[in-house]
Amino acid sequence: MAIAAVILLFGLAHAAEPTASGEFSSSDFTESDRCKECHAITTVQWEGTMHSNAYVDPFYLKEFHAASEDTDGLVDSFCSRCHTPIGVVAGEIPPADGSQLSEIAKEGVNCDFCHTVSGSDGTGNAPFIVTPGDTKWGPFNDSEASFHESEYLELYTQSEYCGMCHEVRHPVNGLLIDDTYPVWKNSTYSQEDVTCQDCHMTPGITEFEANPGRAGSGAPKRDHISLHSIVGGNAFVTEMLGAEKEKEMAIERLEMAATLDMVSPEIANKGEDVTVEISITNSGAGHNIPTGVSEIRQMWLEVKATDAEGHEIYSAGTTDTSGEIISANTIYNNVLGDSEGNPTLSFWLADRVLSDNRIGPEETVAEEHMFSLPEDAVYPVTVDATLKYRSAPQDLIDHLFGEDVHEVPVIDMVEKSRIIYDPDTPPESRTQPQSESQSTPGFTVFATVAALLIIYVLKKQ
Template sequence: MKSPGILITIIFFTGLMWASLAAAEPSGPGDFTSGQFSKSGICSNCHGSSFGEWDGSMHSNANSDFFYHAMLQQYGIAAQEQGLSPEFCSRCHTPIGVVSAEIPPLDGSGLSEVSKEGVQCDFCHVIATSEGIGNAPYVLEPGDVKWGRNMSGAKSPSHEIKTNEFYNESAYCGTCHNIYHPVNNLTLAATYTEWEEGPYAKEGVTCQACHMTPGIVEFEENPGKAASSGPEREHVYTHYFVGGNAFVTEVMGEGRHEKKAVEYLQRAASLEVKAPDSAEPKENVEVEVKITNTGAGHKIPTGVTEEREMWLELIVEDAKGKELYHSGALDEKGEIDPEATIYQTVFADSRGNPTVKVWEAETVLSDNRIGPKESVVEKHSFLMPENASSPISTRAVLHYRSASQEHIDELFGNGTYNVPVIDMATYPEKEEESSTPGFGTIGALIALSMGSVYRRLKD
């Protein structure tokens, strides 16, 4: 029998061994060569469906996104002047390029073909773990072993297959989908944290349950095979990785992904409107619009929210179609009515001025975005004109666009790109009879119950 001292020593050194394994350093520049990674086209030989879904997605275009590159060049100038890490943005957009030390230069001239594929198959499936959330602290182990969420019963003639529980966790997505300023640590994007602190995390609904299934912002089983020679499964996760970017996908000709982005946006929110059907001349007319995040597991909008714009347009007309009140319209330059509320994050630089150049951000001026299953109420009012006639009608539209038209014009020149405006939710959805005398019918989209459906997979 070993003495207590020997046992303590064994336990101590065993603890040190496991601690050293758990504290692996994130993969960095020069740790690998791009030749250690396979191009995604090779994966398509057995994983044709998954490859076809990924192809054209924002993940596949992470490095070729023209909007990203325009901002990246501005960041590159700032990085040289301020001593910032040149590969900071590229860790997520061309990860193989970073760990292969092909970045910098930031213009991509030093990138190999596999690095140009952005967030691609072999990168994603050789992530062993992540040393935290945000700023891409992934630990890579490229080689013959490919990991996935459930590899039971799978065999491959091309590589080894192993199950990695990390692939079932939202933390996998959180590796890149939180961003912190590289110098002052200011939170620049927090999609993962928004989910983690929200109701869906408590219900066990992961990022993958909404963004990697055929359902639109809700889990939907997808029976089939993950590989042509693989076993039949009750569910195979899709690889569209749909988000809300209908702008870049449209410009780049990725129609499938543009369409899916619009579908996601149109299932994310609902409107409820309370407004009178009639009013007397000079009477103060009050309209309330309730906006609810019914379908997103994070805040709306999310991601690079200094760029995103979500706002309400409200139009009230009299019986003859005369406009009595209008808020949230776009002018001829594509700029939003300055009186309208825009739901987004506003950062400030060191002088306190608003900026969309996140590397200049030092504080948050405002953040009025709507959390999952949360609501905000906008109140509008106007005086009924003397020559207006009842009944009056109210229309409301919740709009979204990926960036302001003004910023896109600044980057690329006037008229180069028109940023599409997506109608996320409308009131009324269809003609309905008033259910309460004197008030318009409350209009709403149906809230999505993601949690109960997702639990079917777990059970």
Template sequence: MIILVMVTVYMITSNTLAALPNAHGNLSSDMFASSNKCAQCHAITYEQWKGTMHYNAYEDPFYQKEVLAASSDTQGIVDEFCSRCHTPIGVVSGEIPPIDGSGLSSIAREGVQCDICHVISGSNGTGNAPFVVSPGNVKWGPFDDSKSAYHGSKYLELYTTSEYCGMCHYVTHPLNGLVVDDTYTVWKEGPYAKEGVVCQDCHMTSGITKFVANPGRAGSGAKKREHISTHEIVGGNAFIPEVLGEKGYGKMAAERLEKAATLSIDSLQMGQRGDNISLNISITNSGAGHKIPTGVSEIRQMWLAVRVKDASGRQVYNTGDVNANGTVGDAKIYNTVLGDAQGQPTLSFWLAQSILEDNRIPPRGTVSEKHTFRIPDDVTYPLALDATLKYRSAPQDLIDHLFGEKVHEVPVLSIAEMSVNIYEDGETSTETTIPATPGVGILGTATILLCAAHYYMERRKI
């Protein structure tokens, strides 16, 4: 009975895919140009793209492990579904399946490459890669006056909109319609869209959290323009670039994460020995037009690590450390929790049938955590409180399961930090601690917020 149901679903899914533009196998891979050929005239853009997660969309070792597991769990139902964004040429040319990549041409292994992006001549909406591609001598793009001696050029407004990105960065489950990646729709319904800020303004300029013009030429011999989109298109994945030896892109991802959030602390300035101290630490999504984390948010992990020490270095309070086995100790994890058919949490989105929890932080949204600790009777003042917002791309035990123990260590990044001191009643504060990443902290809510605002403005040169 289960096999019959799976076969029936597969037939439905196949028919659905066949109804999409450029369905499985209706083109051939030799109709597309290799990115090496594009590099001859677009060298700067090519070098920006080479090594990125788009470049490695198929070669990403985490993706390859996951898609094999998904294929096994679903008897191949999701093979074309997943591959449509990770090796689009492989899908439209019929080289996937087999899902193990044994039938892929070298050009299909280029992932999200130059030609597949610039022969998109239309879209059948947003989500699940409904692109229309027209391979050939004409290349589409965001300029209405482009001229090339090598190929034809056409303008398509789609390239200037978030809907272009939303083709792949909005994913619904192919069988039950569950939204498993809401990056595009959160932007669409959020404040940035209302202000006219599109994905490209943050992800295709050097401004990171705001648009910064990049004057130059799109290619050799092309006219000089006030802005040429950069093609690193980095998100928050600092793990896989490091695994692939692309440390530069890992560093760029870490820098982007550091601009995503800020911290503030509301706490008492004074505390007597034996007192129970309660404080609120707030996290604000101050730099992302989507929720943080986003993307495959069921495996992303973001949390607060809070530590209090007295002047002698004695630990008074501690939460959010990474344990020796790679788990996060006693901290709230900000991510999405997916539920399987039995209502149990699952990290496998292809098995998901519900969302059990979503505590991610929306654009310009703020969440607050309450932390309470007792000041020991024999404490040495002042107490130093350090709050750090941590992030990693995947749980360590998941990576150990996929690759084997101690093969890859998932980096834990500090993306925002804040420090304050707590003094004994009658003691005078003589200094302010300024953290290394966004946020400024001294005791007292009003002063904290004023200093944080000033520091935030200076950091971003607004």
């Protein structure tokens, strides 16, 4: 297609209305198994992800059915438009029980749905325009295929594609529920043209890294093919579904999201009050941490001080046997309120934000912890800080599924340690642990390459 025609098509798509419920039949779409015949690598990457499990996610279904009941079905199409888009445009939902859903609709955000998106009416609440048929849209302007026609659409290279579903506003009162895209839009990542795809569809995790390969069998080899194992930080549902590879990828992503720094005295006398300041920096995410359905996400610092014999001097942010977080200084999330101003974990009942202490892109926050050094403490004293994360409170999962059915994994995102010595310890004997915080994304690779280059030059000389 000529460039002018592509521009015209793109302009017309933006001018059109979002695809309505019941506008198409599910038979107008192609099952992922058919796509797999030519696009095996990308399809296998997609299988097991939260996108492929967007509808069958057990946690989502529990929340969805509760929301449907609480709102007399008001949110049925609203929620389903992102979790089973084919089901919505095919008019198969409502009913909320999924009894009318076709098998392809249960594939969640599947291959053919994504690549028949021919435009959007902006971002937020899934304003996609979908055109099922022989033409598939994508990020390449020179694609050729024998099974279907291929067209380029700039939208596939932009964060606005992701922003269709990763910006959610309450369907009645407009309350911003999921601000992942808007936060990115107002960040330096956006200003520097670092898109969602640069981090979530490349091997680099926190920055763009090329993935050479082919989009499909017989396709030309390209410098970069976007990965379709589009992973966030969900190590809970992936574990529930037995998607171990995706769970490990989610953990790896969480481990790269933040860095810690700690300031503490190197020496302290017994009986003294010790003050430790720990700073948390969102160094690896172009959105808030946590993000998504962040009223149920939990991120917090666990801080412990122990002496040389392992005696506990101080602890904050530990979890008890029921999964409750004990004495954490701060739980990093946002708290929504209902119409009476009471906190609620049910976003569909919310009409206000009561508090929000999530950490924005490149933002640093600090916590102060204080304890007294006991007279019987054995030097040296070690202070450990660990940034923890879990997808949902344990008591919420117990309420939805029953006690002892699912344990929400608590992920150690990053750790930092400092040692406090006896004042009589000679300065030359006081050593501090090397930082467990990961280096700035990309710096380690750069430093390694630079070192190898220097060695090479020296050898040549």
